[in-house]
Amino acid sequence: MQVLADEHGNVMHLFERDCSVQRCHQKVVEFAPSVVLTPERRTEVCNLALKLMKSVHYQNAATIEFLATPEQFYFIEVNPRVQVEHTVTELITGVDIVKAQIRIAAGEDLHQDIGLPHQADLHFHGAAIQCRVTTEDPENNFMPDTGRVLTYHAPGGTGVRLDGNVYSGYVVTPYFDSLLVKCCTKGDDFAEARVKMLRALHEFRLRGVKTNIPFMVNVLRHPTFVAGNCSTTFIDEHPELFRFDHQPDTPIQLLRYISNVTVNGFAGVTKQKHLNSAELPQPRYSQLQPTSATAGKTVKDILDEQGATAAMDYVKKQSQVLLTDTTMRDAHQSLFATRMRTHNMLPAMKIYDQAMPNLFSVESWGGATFDVCYRFLGEDPWVRLRLLKKYMPHTLQQMLLRASNAVGYQNYPDNVLKRFIDHSAKVGVDVFRIFDSLNWIEQMQRSIEYVRETGKIAEGTMCFTGDFLSSTEHKYTLDYYMQLAQSLIDAGAQMIGIKDMAGLLKPQAAYELVGHLKAKFDVPIHLHTHDTTGNGVATYVAATKAGVDVVDVAMAAMAGTTSQPSMGTFYYALEGDQRQPVLNMHNVEVLNQYWAGVRPLYHDFSNGINAPQPDLYRTEMPGGQYSNLKQ
Structure with missing residues (x-):
C-alpha cells in the first residue's frame, strides 16, 4: 500500500500494488491495482494503512506491505522509502511520488503546496504492470550475467514507460545490482496492460548479455497470471515457466559473419595472384580487318537519320x-x-x-x-x-x-x-x-x-x-x-x-x-x-x-x-x-x-x-x- 504523509498531519494512500510474482522473496513482476482484491477489502486495507502511519506521525513516502489470503490479510512491514515498483502507482494515479517525497522533505503541504487531491477525490485509472529487466539467466538459476551490452533497442509507444540507464556499450559488472531497466506499461485495464507489456518485451533488442526477458514473457502468458491470481509461490509451482523456445540470434550472427568476412575474407577464397x-x-x-555494314549504314545510322520505323523496316x-x-x-x-x-x-x-x-x-x-x-x-x-x-x-x-x-x-x-x-x-x-x-x-x-x-x-x-x-x-x-x-x-x-x-x-x-x-x-x-x-x-x-x-x-x-x-x-x-x-x-x-x-x-x-x-x-x-x- 503506497502512502504519502507530510509534517502538517496530512496522510493519504495511493492504493495498492500486487507484488505476488516473486522468486526467493524478490519481486519480479508488479502491477496495480490488484485484480483479485475486492473493493471492500481494498477500503479496509487502505484505511488500516492510513491509521498505522497517522499513529506514528509519519512524514515521507512509504510502503506498507501486507500478506493476503482469500480469507484474511496480515501486516508484514513498513518500507519508509520509495520502492522500485512505485512506477505502476504513478501510472494509475498520475502522482509523481519521487517529486512529492522531495517536496514533503522541504516542508510543503500535500494539498495546498504540492496540489494533490484530498483522499476522497483521488481515484486510480486503468492498470499498470512493471517488469524488471535484469541480466539474470533463468536457465542458470538466475545467475547474473556480466559483460558489455553490444546492442540496445528499447520499445516505445503509448502507455510504455522505461526507467533505466542501459545503452549500447554499457558494461554490466558483478559489483552492482543486475537490473538494467524497468519496463512499465499502462492500459485501460489489466488485460490491455498485459498485452502492451508482451509487445514491449518482444521489441527489446538487447545483445551482449543474457537477460530474463524470455522468462517474463512466459510469466505474462501463463493462465494464472492472465487471471491476475498469482501467489508468492507461483514461480516455484510452475516449472513450465522455464521452458524456452530458443530463437536464432540472427542479428548477432549476421554481424559476426560480416565482421569475420571483412577481416578474414570469404571462406575458401584465397588471395589470388595480383592482376593489373x-x-x-x-x-x-x-x-x-576492314569490314563495313552490309547496307553501307548501321542500324544506328538509320535510326538517327530516318527514325525508329525505318530502323525496324531495315531489321x-x-x-x-x-x-x-x-x-x-x-x-x-x-x-x-x-x-x-x-x-x-x-x-x-x-x-x-x-x-x-x-x-x-x-x-x-x-x-x-x-x-x-x-x-x-x-x-x-x-x-x-x-x-x-x-x-x-x-x-x-x-x-x-x-x-x-x-x-x-x-x-x-x-x-x-x-x-x-x-x-x-x-x-x-x-x-x-x-x-x-x-x-x-x-x-x-x-x-x-x-x-x-x-x-x-x-x-x-x-x-x-x-x-x-x-x-x-x-x-x-x-x-x-x-x-x-x-x-x-x-x-x-x-x-x-x-x-x-x-x-x-x-x-x-x-x-x-x-x-x-x-x-x-x-x-x-x-x-x-x-x-x-x-x-x-x-x-x-x-x-x-x-x-x-x-x-x-x-x-x-x-x-x-x-x-x-x-x-x-x-x-x-x-x-x-x-x-x-x-x-x-x-x-x-x-x-x-x-x-x-x-x-x-x-x-x-x-x-x-x-x-x-x-x-x-x-x-x-x-x-x-x-x-x-x-x-
Whole structure:
C-alpha cells in the first residue's frame, strides 16, 4: 500500500500494488491495482494503512506491505522509502511520488503546496504492470550475467514507460545490482496492460548479455497470471515457466559473419595472384580487318537519320539473323554479379564500331548495372553511358528497363519514369527492352509510350517460363504468349522481345513460338536466353530457322553457363545456312582475346558454375540469380 504523509498531519494512500510474482522473496513482476482484491477489502486495507502511519506521525513516502489470503490479510512491514515498483502507482494515479517525497522533505503541504487531491477525490485509472529487466539467466538459476551490452533497442509507444540507464556499450559488472531497466506499461485495464507489456518485451533488442526477458514473457502468458491470481509461490509451482523456445540470434550472427568476412575474407577464397588491368593487352584498331555494314549504314545510322520505323523496316528485311552483344551488360551480370568496371570496357568500346558494324545492338546499360555502379563500384552509370555513346557512335546502345520500376526495385510515379526515360534517351540509349517479371501489361504501357515519344526503339518484352510443349502446362501456353504479344503491340511496342531469363526455352518450343509470332505479327522478333542448360545455341538455331530477327549472344570468353550463348559458336553453327549472321570472325577474336584477359580480374565474384545445369528445367532459376546468390 503506497502512502504519502507530510509534517502538517496530512496522510493519504495511493492504493495498492500486487507484488505476488516473486522468486526467493524478490519481486519480479508488479502491477496495480490488484485484480483479485475486492473493493471492500481494498477500503479496509487502505484505511488500516492510513491509521498505522497517522499513529506514528509519519512524514515521507512509504510502503506498507501486507500478506493476503482469500480469507484474511496480515501486516508484514513498513518500507519508509520509495520502492522500485512505485512506477505502476504513478501510472494509475498520475502522482509523481519521487517529486512529492522531495517536496514533503522541504516542508510543503500535500494539498495546498504540492496540489494533490484530498483522499476522497483521488481515484486510480486503468492498470499498470512493471517488469524488471535484469541480466539474470533463468536457465542458470538466475545467475547474473556480466559483460558489455553490444546492442540496445528499447520499445516505445503509448502507455510504455522505461526507467533505466542501459545503452549500447554499457558494461554490466558483478559489483552492482543486475537490473538494467524497468519496463512499465499502462492500459485501460489489466488485460490491455498485459498485452502492451508482451509487445514491449518482444521489441527489446538487447545483445551482449543474457537477460530474463524470455522468462517474463512466459510469466505474462501463463493462465494464472492472465487471471491476475498469482501467489508468492507461483514461480516455484510452475516449472513450465522455464521452458524456452530458443530463437536464432540472427542479428548477432549476421554481424559476426560480416565482421569475420571483412577481416578474414570469404571462406575458401584465397588471395589470388595480383592482376593489373593496365597490363592487359589492349585491342587495337590496327589489328582489325576492314569490314563495313552490309547496307553501307548501321542500324544506328538509320535510326538517327530516318527514325525508329525505318530502323525496324531495315531489321525485318534482313535475310541474315542479327545479333545483340550482351558482353557489357547481362553477360557479366550473370557470370559475376554485374561487377565489371567501366575502365575495363573502355578498350573494347573504342573498336566495336569498326570490328562489328553489322550488329543490331550492344546491350550495355540498365538492369542491375545502374544499381551496382552506385552501391558497389563507386561509379556514375551516366558517365558509362556517355562513354558508350562517345566511342560507339554507330552502334545501337540497348538497355534493360524494368517497366515502371525503371532500374529500381519499386514502381515510380509516371513523371519520374518519363524524366528517366527522356534523360536516358538523350544521354545515349537507343533500344529500351521493357519488361515486367509478371508480364503485367499495365506496368509496361507507360514506359512504351514514353520511349515512343523520344523517337527511340521500344521493345516490348514478354518473360518466358513454363513449357507449352508439355501436356501438363495449362497457364503458360502458346496461346498465352500469342495474346501477350498482341497486347504489347497494341500498347505500342515496335519489337517483340522474348526474355528467357532462366534458359527454359527448348529448341522445338523456340521454333514454334517464333514461327507463330512471325506468321501473325509484322514486327521484328528479338530472342534472349541463357545458356545455363547448355541448349542455348540449339535453341537459337531453331529460332533462326523459324525466322527470328535478332538473338542475344556474348563474346566466347564471357559466354556459356549462366551467360548468353557464344557469338562465335552460334556463327559457326549456322555455317552453310543463308541466315548465318554477317561477322568478321578475325575481328571478333581480337575482341574475344581482350575479354579473356578481363574475366579473371573478377574471379572472386564468379558464381562457380562451370558446367551445364540441365536440372534448371525443374528449378527454373534465372541466370543472374545464380551469380547474385553467391554475393
